[in-house]
Amino acid sequence: MKKLNLPSYNFKFKTVNQKTQIFDSIRKKYIALTPEEWVRQNFICFLVEEKKYPTSLIAVESGLKYHSQKKRTDIVIYSNLGKPIIIVECKAPEVAIKEETFEQISRYNSTLKIDLGIVTNGIQHYCFKIDYQENTFDFLTDIPSYEPQ
Secondary structure (H helix, E strand, O other), X not given: OOOOOOOOOOOOEEEEOOEEEEEEOOOOEEEEOOHHXXXXXXXXXXXXXXXXXXXXXXXXXXXXXXXXXXXXEEEEEEOOOOOEEEEXXXXXXXXXXXXXXXXXXXXXXXXXXXXXXXXXXXXXXXXEEEEOOOOEEEEEOOOOOOOOO
């Protein structure tokens, strides 16, 4: 897999039917290793190891409904009180982050109403605060570390 713009982490891998799988420590199971999954697993480790978010507050591929369609968020981080506080959209490293990516995370977030969003392809990471009254993003210079709420 491609080297990402994140620290290196140790992962568990296995091969099933000649396909590589990676262990997801949040879902507690092996998942097919795709380029997007590689970014998701590395970013989860970044959030846990570097930013100190507890694994118990992280949900991966949670379901939600958007205009009666079932969708899945890549990563949602919750507060200690169970309120969603960060939504993360992961893309494969070769996928450029464009306006469509921000539109996608906005659609998913229209039902969740989370104030903080992150978009990453493992190479570029964008963290932003959402202003619902102005309908704008304010980009942050860094991804915030965990603070108990």
